[in-house]
Amino acid sequence: MKLPAWVLALSVLACTTTPGEPDGSVAATCVTPTGAGTTHEGTISADEHWTAAASPHVVTFDIGVSSGATLTIEPCAVLRIKKGYSITVEGHLVAAGTAAQPIDIGPFDTTQPWGYLQVFAPGTMTLAYATVHGGGGQNGNNSMGMIEARGDQYVAAQEVLKVDHVSVAGSGTYGVSLRGSGTFTKDSQALTITGSTLEPMRIIPRLASNIPSGAYTGNTINAIMVETDAYGDVNVEDVTFHDRGVPYHVGGPYTFGQLHVGPNPFALTLEAGVTLAFSSTGNLETSVTGSSTGAIIAQGTAAKPVVFTSAAATPAAGDWQGLVFGKVADSRNKLDHVEIRYAGAASQASSFHCEPTVGFSVKEDAALAIYSQPAAAFLTNSLIADSKALGVDLAYYGQPVDFLTGNQFVNVASCKVSTPRQTDGSCPSTVTCP
DSSP: OOOOHHHHHHHHHHHHOBTTBTTOOSOOOOOOOOSSOEEEEEEEOSOEEEOSTTOOEEEEEEEEEOTTOEEEEOTTOEEEEOTTOOEEESSEEEEEOOSSSOEEEEESBTTBOOOOEEEETTOEEEEEEEEEESOOOOOSSSOSEEEEEEOOTTSSOEEEEEEEEEEEEOOSSEEEEEETTEEEOTTOEEEEEEOOSSOSEEEOGGGOTTOOSEEOOSSSSOSEEEOOOTTOSBOSSOEEEOOOSSOEEEOOTTSOOEEEEOSSSOEEEEOTTOEEEEOTTOEEEEOSSSSOOOEEEEEOOSSSOEEEEEOSSSOOTTSSOEEEEOSSOOTTOEEESEEEESOOOOOSOOSSEEETTTEEOSOOOEEEEEOSOOSSOOEESOEEESOSSEEEEEOSBSOOOOOSTTOEEESOSSOSBOEEBOTTSOOOSOOOOO
8 A cells, every 4th residue: 555645754754853853863762652542532621631651542532622621642642533533622732742752643544534633712722742644634614724723703813722843744634724813822833734635724814923933845735825704804913924935825715815904004014035826806905995004014125025926827917906005095004125926907996097198097907006195105126027907006196106216017018107196186188108
């Protein structure tokens, strides 16, 4: 029988390294368990301690850890979970191994995937120096990943999942899923996800800030899936997307890829090196209604620009809409050393700027559309390429702002920068199309 690639990788890992220690400098001291081990099923309503000596711990039916109860899994313990069964935590789960004494959580039969480890806020789950593998056998409303954190969708991010030197391998769906408001703790680190049938991770936008350092390649799709559902907008707290070595794919099987910032005055910050790849019809916009809006701060470098692009396998001009800044100018907006590629899809808006010879515009399709006059050009040292329509659309009543100087425009189908209406709503006598 041919073993899956992730099983072979774990076999090598077990012989040469401890999870999270790629140089193999710390040798594991755990003893391989023998015998039938200990079976578990049902609800845990009082504290339990699963020892290494009683391993393997075999989960023969779903386990629930009730609120107020703590399940502690000690270093060197081995868990084996039967097909389709899961552990759901409303209390606390602590599986804290060490570099020399890692914890192993996997399938009872490597050909029959188990379900998931799932934590609901205000419960917590702590995994350290642990390998979690061979699960994700259920993908649906119950869970989207082999490890999943969930919280109250109406509140700010709830830090319920801590990982430290954890390897997630061979998930039948996403490796890790963050839903509602359930997210990683700020001190999470060294997470490796490989061998996932889908992407290594699935999140909603407002849960991006605490995605830990680690490695997210070696999956069927090497990207972080960003599902822009109804409760994912950046409108509860500031959010930062960190460069984690793979793109963020905005918009998935269940959403359209429209990432909104606002209407509350919170900021979306994108680190140097971040790539946001948008699904068809997707966009990134600050609120287009209301008296306040959010801000987008993308501060790249010449060596590591922030890239906004298409998620299509073969990208083309007009694959996605572009960036849209709403009707309230925010002085925090900053796009420096960014690239906006393959945008310019239909905006469904018209008559906001002026066109040469024809008067008011018939569409506001652009890689970058601005609906309120900014104090100064906030796009600097940047590239707009392969736009199906305008480069920068000054879609407001007011004075032109210079977005040409210092930026590059390549293969832009229409004007590089449009001309706004004058403050009285009319068009100037001369309208140019640079």
